[in-house]
Amino acid sequence: MTSTPPLSRSEAKDLTRRKLIRAALAILDEEGEAGLSTVKVAKAAGIAQSSFYVHFKDMGELLLVLAEEGGERLRASMREARRKARESPGDLDLHRETFRIPLESVCRHPELLRIQLRARHDPASSLREFATETAAAYRDHHAADLAALGYTADNERDRRRLEMIADGINAATNALAMGHLEGRYPDLDEAADILTALSRGALRLLRATANKPVGEPPERPDRAEPVNEPPGQS
Amino acid sequence: MTSTPPLSRSEAKDLTRRKLIRAALAILDEEGEAGLSTVKVAKAAGIAQSSFYVHFKDMGELLLVLAEEGGERLRASMREARRKARESPGDLDLHRETFRIPLESVCRHPELLRIQLRARHDPASSLREFATETAAAYRDHHAADLAALGYTADNERDRRRLEMIADGINAATNALAMGHLEGRYPDLDEAADILTALSRGALRLLRATANKPVGEPPERPDRAEPVNEPPGQS
DNA sequence: AATTTCACCGATAGTACTATCGGTGAAATT
DNA sequence: AATTTCACCGATAGTACTATCGGTGAAATT
Numbered sequence: 406m407t408s409t410p411p412l413s414r415s416e417a418k419d420l421t422r423r424k425l426i427r428a429a430l431a432i433l434d435e436e437g438e439a440g441l442s443t444v445k446v447a448k449a450a451g452i453a454q455s456s457f458y459v460h461f462k463d464m465g466e467l468l469l470v471l472a473e474e475g476g477e478r479l480r481a482s483m484r485e486a487r488r489k490a491r492e493s494p495g496d497l498d499l500h501r502e503t504f505r506i507p508l509e510s511v512c513r514h515p516e517l518l519r520i521q522l523r524a525r526h527d528p529a530s531s532l533r534e535f536a537t538e539t540a541a542a543y544r545d546h547h548a549a550d551l552a553a554l555g556y557t558a559d560n561e562r563d564r565r566r567l568e569m570i571a572d573g574i575n576a577a578t579n580a581l582a583m584g585h586l587e588g589r590y591p592d593l594d595e596a597a598d599i600l601t602a603l604s605r606g607a608l609r610l611l612r613a614t615a616n617k618p619v620g621e622p623p624e625r626p627d628r629a630e631p632v633n634e635p636p637g638q639s
Numbered sequence: 640m641t642s643t644p645p646l647s648r649s650e651a652k653d654l655t656r657r658k659l660i661r662a663a664l665a666i667l668d669e670e671g672e673a674g675l676s677t678v679k680v681a682k683a684a685g686i687a688q689s690s691f692y693v694h695f696k697d698m699g700e701l702l703l704v705l706a707e708e709g710g711e712r713l714r715a716s717m718r719e720a721r722r723k724a725r726e727s728p729g730d731l732d733l734h735r736e737t738f739r740i741p742l743e744s745v746c747r748h749p750e751l752l753r754i755q756l757r758a759r760h761d762p763a764s765s766l767r768e769f770a771t772e773t774a775a776a777y778r779d780h781h782a783a784d785l786a787a788l789g790y791t792a793d794n795e796r797d798r799r800r801l802e803m804i805a806d807g808i809n810a811a812t813n814a815l816a817m818g819h820l821e822g823r824y825p826d827l828d829e830a831a832d833i834l835t836a837l838s839r840g841a842l843r844l845l846r847a848t849a850n851k852p853v854g855e856p857p858e859r860p861d862r863a864e865p866v867n868e869p870p871g872q873s
Numbered sequence: 874a875a876t877t878t879c880a881c882c883g884a885t886a887g888t889a890c891t892a893t894c895g896g897t898g899a900a901a902t903t
Numbered sequence: 904a905a906t907t908t909c910a911c912c913g914a915t916a917g918t919a920c921t922a923t924c925g926g927t928g929a930a931a932t933t
Contacts, residue, residue: 414930437763456881522760526753529671569833573811580810599803606840690911
């Protein structure tokens with residue numbers, strides 16, 4: 406049926422390489438990193454286990470490539486989403502749109518989100534670095550979006566707060582995206598509304614404190630008890 | 640040095656059992672579920688690998704016990720935190736206190752949080768059920784707290800929204816707790832402030848819509864485009 | 874056309890782990 | 904005091920996997 410253009414050797418090699426990557430990604434999504442083995446990946450790609458090493462030094466190298474590809478796909482997804490956003494709505498819904506974009510971006514590649522969420526706190530994971538970077542990218546993304554909405558931080562404390570807000574909103578975004586993918590929250594727009602509302606509250610805090618003179622007693626006056634000792638980070 | 644009360648056989652057995660559990664928990668926290676093996680756990684507990692099976696049918700059973708213990712410890716931690724909260728501050732800071740309690744509760748057992756976050760999205764994890772339950776418990780916890788603050792949902796849509804808000808706040812709580820544990824956010828109280836602010840925004844959304852007659856056009860008036868179809872719960 | 878390259882193969886040695894089995898000695902029971 | 908129980912032990916068979924090695928045939932090069 407299919408036309409059979411005689412593949413050159415290098416083309417054929419590249420094809421099986423892509424098959425390996427695709428197979429690994431599928432297994433990674435379905436069974437987690439623990440489910441990955443050269444046996445399974447090679448078999449799923451239709452080659453002998455030993456041939457795995459023709460393409461990759463070992464599993465770690467494959468995972469590295471996977472992380473790079475994943476990262477690139479994510480960034481592309483984000484770029485494209487932003488481009489779309491710039492085209493369509495004016496700024497009538499800017500704030501809300503700001504939160505729908507990452508939501509959609511995340512939902513477009515759920516396997517990447519899942520993999521990232523898993524690897525993030527797994528000390529044994531080779532993808533941990535990738536996960537940390539991705540998380541940071543998301544956080545920066547959010548922080549930039551918040552800045553674009555006019556909430557800039559002009560001192561140490563506000564910068565930290567902005568980071569915390571971005572971090573929190575990011576986590577909430579992931580949580581709602583997962584909930585959406587699991588069928589609990591069918592309407593992404595509603596999720597975006599929730600995120601918008603969440604951020605509105607937090608930003609009001611920023612804005613409110615930003616109006617005060619910077620030198621003031623650092624915390625809200627309505628607080629009675631002493632502050633907890635900082636971490637302890639033993 | 641230590642007094643040597645001659646341990647009865649069952650006492651000795653129970654002691655090694657506890658040693659096994661303790662060792663497993665440590666390995667689980669340090670190396671993740673992938674690092675767990677009967678070899679390592681037994682060795683860490685100071686007994687022969689084969690003796691592992693005197694205490695547990697297999698690794699899965701140990702993990703199950705671990706999950707139960709962890710769950711119990713978490714619930715106890717929450718109960719105690721709530722009790723404390725009821726004692727000390729009046730209601731001057733009720734809202735903020737509502738968010739500091741789970742934060743502290745989570746930070747008190749960081750290994751449980753980490754394990755839970757990892758297992759949550761790992762299809763291969765035996766602890767997945769535990770993680771899902773724990774997450775649901777946290778979510779309910781938050782939902783109950785929000786309800787206690789007077790934000791009750793009296794229709795389908797608001798109930799869903801309340802769930803989403805609780806879910807989002809929960810995720811943000813975990814994120815900030817992790818950030819605190821990682822040293823990025825030294826002041827837990829500040830984190831509680833952020834969470835309070837986040838929830839205030841979201842709750843305003845609930846309250847605002849709750850004030851309207853139920854039959855009305857369901858969304859905020861400042862939105863131009865048509866509202867997406869309600870759930871669809873496919 | 875002769876030669877070289879190389880993607881892929883099967884076989885296999887080595888590693889890490891699980892789970893069972895028979896043995897042992899001290900605690901518990903009689 | 905004699906017997907039984909049982910927590911723990913070392914040895915070991917079985918499983919799953921990694922990574923290497925020599926071989927093969929078709930593509931690429933000469």
